[in-house]
Amino acid sequence: MTASLAEQVEDLVTRAAALTPAGMPDDVLDHVGLVLADSVGVMAAGARTAEVVALAADPSLGLGRDPAPSTARTLVPGDGHGPPATVAWLNGTAGTFLELDEGFRPTGHPAIHVVPAALAVAEATGAGGAELATAIAAGYEVAARLFECFSLPRSMHPHGHFGAIGAATAVAMLTWLDPVALVRIAGTQPLLTGWEACYEGATARNTWSGHANRAGVLAGVLHRAGFTGSLRAHMSVVEQYAASPGVFAEPVDAETLRIRRNYFKFHSACALNHSVLDALLAAWAEFPVKDPWAVRRIEVTTVTANLRIDRLPEPNALSTRFSLPYAVAAALITGSTRPASFEWDGRVAEFARRVTVAADPVMDALWPARAPARVVIQTAGESREATVSNPRGHHSRPVTREDLRDKFVTLLADAPGPVPGGSAGRRGELTRCFDALAAVADCADCAALPLPSPER
Known part of the structure; x- marks a missing residue:
């Protein structure tokens, strides 16, 4: 064989x-x-x-x-x-x-x-x-x-x-x-x-x-x-x-x-986070007052494959990218999923304990063509939820050339160290x-x- x-x-x-x-x-x-x-x-x-x-x-x-x-x-x-x-x-x-x-x-x-x-x-x-x-x-x-x-x-x-x-x-x-x-x-x-x-x-x-x-x-x-x-x-x-x-x-x-x-x-994190992060941001957008510290609980339901990263991280910027609870907490608290959002932060790590993750057999039946995720965000008085079937950027949810160009330009303009063209013309370059x-x-x-x- x-x-x-x-x-x-x-x-x-x-x-x-x-x-x-x-x-x-x-x-x-x-x-x-x-x-x-x-x-x-x-x-x-x-x-x-x-x-x-x-x-x-x-x-x-x-x-x-x-x-x-x-x-x-x-x-x-x-x-x-x-x-x-x-x-x-x-x-x-x-x-x-x-x-x-x-x-x-x-x-x-x-x-x-x-x-x-x-x-x-x-x-x-x-x-x-x-x-x-x-x-x-x-x-x-x-x-x-x-x-x-x-x-x-x-x-x-x-x-x-x-x-x-x-x-x-x-x-x-x-x-x-x-x-x-x-x-x-x-x-x-x-x-x-x-x-x-x-x-x-x-x-x-x-x-x-x-x-x-x-x-x-x-x-x-x-x-x-x-x-x-x-x-x-x-x-x-x-x-x-x-x-x-x-x-x-x-x-x-x-x-x-x-x-x-x-x-x-x-999102600057392991791909197994991405459907969850899209659903999180969609649910969070529905809250009239956005105070992340008022959130008491975040319930994540997704495919079994994503549970590989249902873990709390070690205190470093690589481990945080392979922690679904930390990624959720970082996106909510920093308001971003850019690279800087995944630098280790003890407050974010503590907040990640409010995140629970579970698999759904119905969702599993859709994998790998789809990677569904449902996120429920709960505060003392309100609850919002959102579900996505695939993250933005997947070929079933395609992005445009302009989206990819913006990612390229923003990523390098934000990156530490020298960038092309100097401060004035770098984005055009x-x-x-x-x-x-x-x-x-x-x-x-x-x-x-x-x-x-x-x-x-």
Whole structure:
């Protein structure tokens, strides 16, 4: 069975890697451009955190200010350049710091496992934008189907291993290498990742997606050096959790790629919070007098999958993002779900004890197509409730290009550290940057793509 499962994945990779820019519909290329622009914005904002800035400054990474042939740009303040594998690792790591990277149900975040690798390689090789967009779509398809197939144990996290196979697919397309050879190598070096790191707030967890991107890029390096790999090695570990292996045999059709069924995130927290937060804000809007401290109880009813984060957090800004009660309390007290709202606050943590969470079997029957949530807010004299079927940004509740542009601009204008254009013109510069990234298919040379950098 292991060989058969590996063969099915390799066949999927072969068919996905056969996608061509000429065969990609315009609306699909447009959507890939939005995924790219959104991912770059999220990575750039994460790259301004203290940890990533310090990491990029470490001499062992070998980043330099001056561009050299076959290098790529980091998104860290300082406009550093480096080998594609290092840049993909650094940008991929930055992309999960704020929990704003897009995703796919029933689990996983394909773009942040594919885009950093594909972008770094495309820039280093001078690939065209249409080639980059096609490679992203193909790598996303492979990663998304892997995330979709496997129902992992409750303690095991999907980041850092499946995504590397998608990254290697994209890299192979951009470098004209054998995609099966590359995914075999990427599949030989997966990480063992667990949810407990999210709960504790262990920020090294953010390197998981960075590792997957680096593994994808290094697969090409290792292949050129004569190394071989074994996808069976990875599949032999996870085959017992293959709940839906039939997804690998489905046709790869440019009209129905899974990247079109993604979701974009507008709350700086784990995606399992998002329906609840939308319902919370809708219910809160109905209160005539908005004094959060007058709230005595908040009852949350949602799908069982979301109960994974029904827990109180450790006192740090990563753990708070993986606590549904804390996320609810933070949104109500701060009036926002932007990154700053999830900085640890003891008062918010105490308020989170007023939040109760329960699963509803009727809602469970709708998962994963829907992730319903009902929130009831109670004060001494009043009660309001609201229900949503999916959060804003899910493909069933699509957002506009303008919504994503506003997220990009606001996120980077608010991010700590230098921002493009200085204080006077930064929003306009960021707007132009987003638009250029979203129109990636029209770009002749990815080395010329504008990236949000203090130097611009």
